[in-house]
Amino acid sequence: MDRAAELLFYVNGRKVIEKNVDPETMLLPYLRKKLRLTGTKYGCGTGGCGACTVMISRYNPTIKRISHHAANACLIPICSLYGAAVTTIEGIGSTKARIHPVQERIAKCHGTQCGFCTPGMVMSIYTLLRNHPEPSLEQLIDALGGNLCRCTGYRPIIDACKTFCKTSGCCQSRENGVCYLDQGINELPEFEEVNKISLKLFSEEEFLPLDPTQELIFPPELMIMAEKQPQRTRIFGGDRMTWISPTTLTALLEAKFKYPQAPVVMGNTSVGPEMKLKGVFHPVIISPDGIEELNFANCSHNELTLGAGLSLTQVQYILGEVIQNLPEEKTRMYCALLKHLTTLAGSQIRNMASLGGHIVSRHLDSDLNPLLAVGNCTLNLLSKKGKRQVPLNEEFLRRCPSADLKPEEILISVKILHSRKWEFVSGFRQAQRQQNALAVVNSGMRVFFGEGGDIIRELSISYGGVGPTTVCAKNSCRKLIGRPWNEEMLDAACRLVLDEVTLPGSAPGGRVEFKRTLIVSFLFKFYLEVSQILKRMGPVRSPGLADKCKSAFEDLHSRHHCSTLKYENVDSKKHPQDPIGQPIMHLSGIKHATGEAIYCDDMPTVDRELFLSFVTSSRAHAKIVSIDLSEALSLPGVVDIVTEEHLRGVNSFCILTEPEKLLRTEEVSCVGQLVCAVIAESEVQAKQAAKRVKVVYQDLQPLILTIEEAIQHNSFFETERKLEYGNVDEAFKVVDHILEGEIHIGGQEHFYMETQSMLVVPKGEDQEIDVYVSTQFPKYIQDIVASTLKLPANKVMCHVKRVGGAFGGKTYKTGIMAAITAFAANKHGRAVRCVLERGEDMLITGGRHPYLGKYKVRMINMYKEIDQTPYKQEINAKNLIQCWKECMDMSSYSLRKAAVEKFNSENYWKKKGLAVVPLKFPVGLGSVAAGQAAALVHIYLDGSVLVTHGGIEMGQGVHTKMIQVVSRELRLPMSSIHLRGTSTETVPNTNISGGSTVADLNGLAVKDACQTLLKRLEPIISKNPQGTWKDWAQAAFDESISLSATGYFRGYESNMSWETGEGHPFEYFVYGAACSEVEIDCLTGAHKNIRTDMVMDVGCSINPALDIGQIEGAFTQGVGLYTVEELHYSPQGVLYTRGPNQYKIPAICDMPTELHISLLPPSQSSNTLYSSKGLGESGIFLGCSVFFAIHDAVNAARQERGLFGPLKLNSPLTPEKIRMACEDKFTKMIPKDKPGSYVPWNVPI
Ligand SMILES: Cc1cc2nc3c(=O)[nH]c(=O)nc-3n(C[C@H](O)[C@H](O)[C@H](O)COP(=O)(O)OP(=O)(O)OC[C@H]3O[C@@H](n4cnc5c(N)ncnc54)[C@H](O)[C@@H]3O)c2cc1C
């Protein structure tokens, strides 16, 4: 083997040569830190979010073709890139050169908010367009399936994508040959085309055309290298790991013989996360490169053989081709495999992961292995000693030594048999989310009948997700051979399978009863599917299927994405250049899309910078007995470990009313509390050392995890607050009906895409210190840092350029971490950076807490037009009533309700639900002081303006709105106004950016500053009314008039007395209504969001594009809160869900296929900023329209099954809860564990 001198690949057309490559380095940190290409973002590090998407291109000298695929840079070891060309967001366009049409369109279609996910989105679309310049909508949506966005709700991203499709104005679904948008959308009344009503937020005419000739070419040097260079094994040696890349089969076998324990890394999507999350370490890695014998497909008369090195995407493509070319009866296994491949992970993972890696990993939730196992597939193995074939059966899956690969063996290919005439194969899966989520349970099923008959000759059933690996129900199948395919067989099969495939109550992953139910539900689906085909094929005795049952095996209703937006156009009487009311793009939109927008961790390394990593508590309630730092301190690169001892006297800070400790060293009261902080020369060293800190705990009682336990132990945080309205007891005595119950709403992880990040830089003079941090609350950061360092606030400056999403999660915990980081920086006189990994972030920050509500109501209490809130604040609910009415009209509620009922009466196993909810969302901060805001506006002598204010840009577009305000006030084009960021240096003593009020309050302060300037300059302007701002600024300067002004808003009047239960705590209310329709699968618990109509009263929108973005983004987060997102904790209080692979936020598949949003015409003028309303949060609540629609559908199912009692469903309404509520013979059939007889895997918190 030759020791390669260097690693050579290209990045954005530039050659990269690495002489001392460390095989442990992944492409993402290499791009960000080494090449300073920070456009590619870190969101999770485990392949689950798509923020790090790049394009990898390779040249294949055999077929003389260049291939491009999207991949997750966080899972690509750089050693695997030899000879590849990497394209990052910086490589496709920039504001300095030329922006790429994808970048332009995603920005101009308002597809960016915080912008943190945007480079990944752009790269996914870009790569697709490189392969398919005119893609279909399905291809686009599929390409984005592995990219998460927490802000936008995806609709604007889809809109941007659609502009690349062949017929972009069309919905892409030409049912009956007519574009769906031309049909008057599902009874949706057409919007009147009145002048004032707008239906578009962007204009396609101005878009740059997509010109494939403008793209970066594949580096000719790499082609020549691939053609000419002798194929030699490359070896890269690092400090701890050696990377061997054989390029021929012989060399591969040789390497595997020499290092039998070394994994064969192909896509690294299994080995990579294992090393990162489970601490598995491999001193040697073998990674074959371009070995033809692993990358082929051969379809013969009876079988298809697929090379183990093919990526899952290649497998998808090959199966598609094979299915087209073979008669239907031969393709049943391929169809089942293909169906699973479309939902397996996201496209980036499918591009990277190999078939061999997938099979050999034998993950318990593998989607392909259950199918391959029932299909009698054979694995072709090879080693230096020779060839061997092993069946892919239960023994192989269980890793029985007799049936497994030998350590020196390589899987070369997989042989899959064509199905036969009377053979049927199906795959089933149910996951927490429809796409890009590991299955809770999946299954492969195959049956073979004798010619023309319905007698079972062969039967194979296997399941994933129900044991440590794929489980085969062999015995059950054997017992069913010879039986006819009928209901009695089904009944016996269910009982046998439940007997054989058992799950203990404490099984890892929890959801045990759900899993048991799925085991039989899938079997039933298979039974119906096969019965249906048998009936078609005509065996004499096969049972017919009632029409109502057919819905059991049909896919959930899925339409192509379609959306309409309606808002009132700007007043034509206005000044034509006035931007207020215009759908102006987020001013950072293009920079988000080019990767030029700088987030905290994108800031370049400061000279001698250190990295800080936290050690967190692993117990929920315990005394810390001892902390041993010695081993950690002895590791190379470790500079210090900050403990409570160092912070003596400054280790607590008053947050709200209670003082909170920064570091814990005596007692911990939850898992994830900060115990100490390791400071080292590099991130890797700090993290490695943090793992070596040994903390000994002694558990304490009680362990309180749930609200119910807290109530039981009388453990409360705050003083009790009570609101009473009228005489409740008397009222209940006289009413006919009382509805009483309780509802539990689970907690929610904020899941901002940018994890907590900070960089603290001591200035080295006068004890000044700069804190660059991703926070919503700079003043608080300044205060806590000043207190910890015992400095006056004027020495500590906090700067925030932008935040990659926050949603309330970047305030207090951020401050604590910033204070400790600042302490370390100050102590060592060196800059210190701290950036949390996703898992740490989820563990430390805690998220939104759960709720438990008990209620007792006596009537339907919709507000009347003039009414009072329970705390006696007068409200005018006219707009609420209008929203409700418009929503009912727009959604054609009555017509659709009837259609839903008809559907439900015709379908037993699928049900639809429809629900409308009204919204009254109070906006205000509870006190005048909490609402004060300030701004600073400078006019320079060239007529340009710099504005700054106290609000934080976290995606909501507040800076864009502020520039719109200055533009209106000073009548100055927006292009002459700039905003650099937020800092305690320019605007002191700011309030938190939150509560939907950031633009409201700061806008009034900005307006105030502008008006002060105008007043001051009025004499100058009136002397020269035709002049420009340059003329006026110069004249003012010449007359010694200040061109700088502060602006101030003292806060909305607000009061609330908890003693009397009366007050006026809110300035105004946002009103709205939403109607959602869903379809559920009663057998699996899956649901599909079919359509949502939303009407919102936003006052006079300052920027309808941003406001609609806020509404739909919040709505989608609400859909997540109420239906998908579920935190899991162990009985010891350890959070299991610590990343996108376990915790599911809505993905593109969760977007309603039809979405209609309408803003109420402005009607009430108020004393808010230009009569606008703050919209950040309100839409979240409307997400519960989906919850209630599911509730409605479940109710329909239950009523049909004779269950008429009240239905209590808690939030989130996940597939598990939906399935278990649709009680039927299968839910009754499963074994139930007695509570208390086992320790469950998780506790519902
Ligand atoms: C974010 C994410 C989402 C996912 N979602 C899903 C999902 O929805 N459904 C699902 O089923 N799976 C899912 N997976 C798992 C994924 O399918 C597997 O990780 C993947 O198929 C493994 O392939 P690989 O080439 O990356 O394997 P690698 O990580 O490269 O290797 C895995 C193992 O296979 C061995 N191996 C590889 N090739 C050979 C060979 N030719 N001969 C001998 N041994 C070999 C290696 O030694 C190693 O032990 C997901 C993974 C990620 C990261």
Ligand code: FES
């Ligand atoms: S950071 Fe790579 S997928 Fe999330």
Ligand code: FES
């Ligand atoms: S814009 Fe997508 S995560 Fe913020």
